[in-house]
Amino acid sequence: MRDDKPPLGPIESGQLPLVKAPDSIWSSILASLDEDRAPVRRGTHWWVLAAAFSLASAVVLWLTIRPKPPSWEVSRLDGAPSVGSRRLTDSGRIAVGEWLQTDASSRARIGIGEIGSVEVEPNSRVRLLAAKPNEHRLALDRGEISAVVTAPPRLFFVDTPASTAVDLGCAYKMKTDESGSGLLSVTAGWVALEWKGRESLVPAGASCRTRQGDGPGTPYFADASEAFRDALAAFDFQKGGSDSLRVVRGEARVRDTLTLWHLLSRVGRDERVRLLDRMVELMPLPQGVSREKALDLDADTLGRWRQELAWKW
Amino acid sequence: MRRLMNWQVNQSDRQVSAGIIEGCRQGDRAAFHALYQAYKDKVYSISLYFFQGDAAAASDATQQVFLKLLTGIGQFRGGSEFSTWLYRMVVNTCLDNAKAGRRRARPTDDAVLQRIASQGSAEEELARAEIAGKVQAALSSLPPKFRLPVLLRYFDDLSYGEMAEALNCSMGTVASRLHQGHKMLAEKLAKLRGVAAGR
Numbered sequence: 426m427r428d429d430k431p432p433l434g435p436i437e438s439g440q441l442p443l444v445k446a447p448d449s450i451w452s453s454i455l456a457s458l459d460e461d462r463a464p465v466r467r468g469t470h471w472w473v474l475a476a477a478f479s480l481a482s483a484v485v486l487w488l489t490i491r492p493k494p495p496s497w498e499v500s501r502l503d504g505a506p507s508v509g510s511r512r513l514t515d516s517g518r519i520a521v522g523e524w525l526q527t528d529a530s531s532r533a534r535i536g537i538g539e540i541g542s543v544e545v546e547p548n549s550r551v552r553l554l555a556a557k558p559n560e561h562r563l564a565l566d567r568g569e570i571s572a573v574v575t576a577p578p579r580l581f582f583v584d585t586p587a588s589t590a591v592d593l594g595c596a597y598k599m600k601t602d603e604s605g606s607g608l609l610s611v612t613a614g615w616v617a618l619e620w621k622g623r624e625s626l627v628p629a630g631a632s633c634r635t636r637q638g639d640g641p642g643t644p645y646f647a648d649a650s651e652a653f654r655d656a657l658a659a660f661d662f663q664k665g666g667s668d669s670l671r672v673v674r675g676e677a678r679v680r681d682t683l684t685l686w687h688l689l690s691r692v693g694r695d696e697r698v699r700l701l702d703r704m705v706e707l708m709p710l711p712q713g714v715s716r717e718k719a720l721d722l723d724a725d726t727l728g729r730w731r732q733e734l735a736w737k738w
Numbered sequence: 739m740r741r742l743m744n745w746q747v748n749q750s751d752r753q754v755s756a757g758i759i760e761g762c763r764q765g766d767r768a769a770f771h772a773l774y775q776a777y778k779d780k781v782y783s784i785s786l787y788f789f790q791g792d793a794a795a796a797s798d799a800t801q802q803v804f805l806k807l808l809t810g811i812g813q814f815r816g817g818s819e820f821s822t823w824l825y826r827m828v829v830n831t832c833l834d835n836a837k838a839g840r841r842r843a844r845p846t847d848d849a850v851l852q853r854i855a856s857q858g859s860a861e862e863e864l865a866r867a868e869i870a871g872k873v874q875a876a877l878s879s880l881p882p883k884f885r886l887p888v889l890l891r892y893f894d895d896l897s898y899g900e901m902a903e904a905l906n907c908s909m910g911t912v913a914s915r916l917h918q919g920h921k922m923l924a925e926k927l928a929k930l931r932g933v934a935a936g937r
Contacts, residue, residue: 427899427909431891434920435927440873441892446782446800447793451774453801458767458808539763539812575810577823594830613834629834713914732907736883 495556496520497536502544504531524552527568537561537581541574554584565607569600573613587635588625591617595629605637610647625687626731628738636662643687646738650676657684670696674703682707683738686731690722708734759820763812774804777821781828784889788832790878799831806831821894825904829886836882876926884919887912 499508500516506527508519519525519535527533527549535543535551538561545551549568555561562582563570573596574581581592586605590597595614601607609618610632618625618633620640627633627644634642642661645654656672659665670692677685685704689697697720710716711733718726761769781803785796806827877885890901898909905912 428897430895430897431901431913431916432920433891434888434916435924436873436877436888436892440870441783441787441877441889442870443779443893444783444786446778447797450778450782450797450800450804451771453797454774454804457801457805540810575806575827577810594826614830629837729908729911732911736881 497538497553497556499525499536500534502532502534504528504547506531506533506545519553521553521556524550524566526550535563537572537574540576540580541572543573544571546570565599565601567601567603569598571598572596578615585635587637587639588618588620588641591619593617593626597627601635607635609633609635609641628683628735631683631738634658634661643684643691645684646680649678649681649684652676653681653684660688667696670700674699677703677707679707679737682734686727686734689719689727694720708737759811762808770808773807777824778804780893781824784825784828784886784893785832787874787877787889788882788885789836791874795835799828799835802831802835803827822896822900822903825890825894825896825900826906829890829904829906832886833882873927876923879926880919880922884915884922887915888919888923891916 496518498516499506499513499519501513504527506513506525508517508525509523511517513533525533525535525545527545527547529547532547533545535545535553537543538556538558540561543551543563546569549570550566551568551570552564552566553562554564559580560582561580562584564584566586570583572581572583572592574592574594576592576594578593579591583590583599585599585601585607587601587607590599590609593615595611595616597609597611597613597616599607599609609616609627611627611629613629615629616627618627618635618641620635623640625633625641625644630648631644631646633644636642639662643657645657649657652672653676656665656669656676660669660673670688673681673684673688682704685700685707688700692700701716701719705716710719711730714726714730714733715723719730758769758773762773778800782796782800785799785803786793789795789799803824807824877888880888887901887905890896890904896904898912901912901916902909907915
């Protein structure tokens with residue numbers, strides 16, 4: 426089936442004409458690409474330019490031919506962040522194994538190979554763990570980062586003491602405090618939080634707490650009610666049990682089926698029945714999703730159900 | 739330093755050469771422009787019909803897709819996976835923009851869609867252009883999860899596997915959504931043809 430072409434359907438040729446993209450789009454793209462170019466200085470003597478060009482060429486040649494350890498580009502945004510023992514004054518590189526540290530008044534941006542960038546907020550400490558074509562990996566020891574990634578999924582990873590954030594094509598913020606606990610907030614796309622076989626899938630507009638020793642909690646939408654969020658936190662990290670789940674079910678809206686779906690595999694059978702009943706009240710079971718198989722936590726069934734629910738998330 | 743090369747993308751088989759990818763990765767703007775020229779109209783058209791004729795939304799989405807493409811193109815080495823990856827970006831960008839409310843859902847503008855239908859077809863009969871506009875309105879009335887697979891199938895010759903990757907779902911789900919989308923469209927179109935025949 427993989428290589429088969431689906432049928433074309435009832436739309437006849439010409440009824441969906443190809444529309445020419447306006448020329449202004451390319452102009453806008455060029456403007457975005459040219460934004461960071463520095464202006465050419467006038468009045469410089471030609472021999473100064475020639476000497477500078479020759480020197481630059483020699484340096485580039487030397488840099489090109491010598492073997493380089495894997496590293497990413499780093500630029501200073503505010504203050505004076507440090508890479509290893511070096512203060513960063515403008516831009517530099519962070520090699521695999523090195524730490525980048527910011528104090529209360531400094532920030533930095535790390536280029537994730539050629540697939541995106543990470544902004545490192547004040548009072549943060551991150552380490553470059555891998556810089557390979559199929560694995561780009563940072564460790565966030567403490568503090569906060571904001572990541573924007575444009576790449577196929579599962580190329581960029583951030584390890585924290587309480588989970589690993591796996592990029593699925595997205596933008597997000599990640600915070601970790603001194604105790605190793607943290608908060609992930611996704612602004613575009615999806616992120617998977619993984620830890621010891623447990624996985625939380627977090628879409629845009631949603632967040633997920635993490636706690637060292639417990640791993641990722643249950644994802645929730647940031648606009649869920651305060652009672653919902655408090656009860657969920659109690660269930661995830663304070664053994665809130667049935668009382669917490671009662672509040673979660675009662676406060677849930679259609680889009681909070683994100684949370685309820687994740688909870689299905691984190692509770693016993695009796696609670697699972699109550700969760701499923703509440704989910705069906707909010708959104709009927711789609712065709713092809715069996716109630717019994719869902720209660721049995723059949724992976725295919727839960728996957729299909731999630732794909733349908735995700736249209737409302 | 740720009741390389742003076744005349745890049746061409748062979749659209750008939752949707753294969754993007756490793757040379758074009760490498761050119762884009764090296765910052766060769768001519769290579770990127772060739773890639774843009776090859777896919778811009780499809781990307782724009784899919785976005786335009788997804789956003790129900792909203793040209794500004796479609797332009798925004800198209801610009802974002804190609805800027806993201808240039809940022810991430812270093813990960814690809816050419817081959818058939820390129821268009822799948824491109825359309826995945828189109829799908830994600832359209833859905834993210836719609837979800838973020840950057841372009842709020844608005845009633846389908848039949849007049850806009852009729853103008854699209856009659857573009858470049860000055861000789862077409864008015865009735866046929868009107869029907870075409872209503873076809874597009876019928877498509878626009880589909881929920882996004884059915885609209886996107888129909889658009890991807892119509893505008894490019896993707897297989898089940900390629901559509902599954904672009905839509906980030908299983909092939910079974912692709913088949914199901916296309917079937918339901920086509921069925922809903924057929925019902926709406928049957929009514930329209932009945933109306934047209936009765937004129």
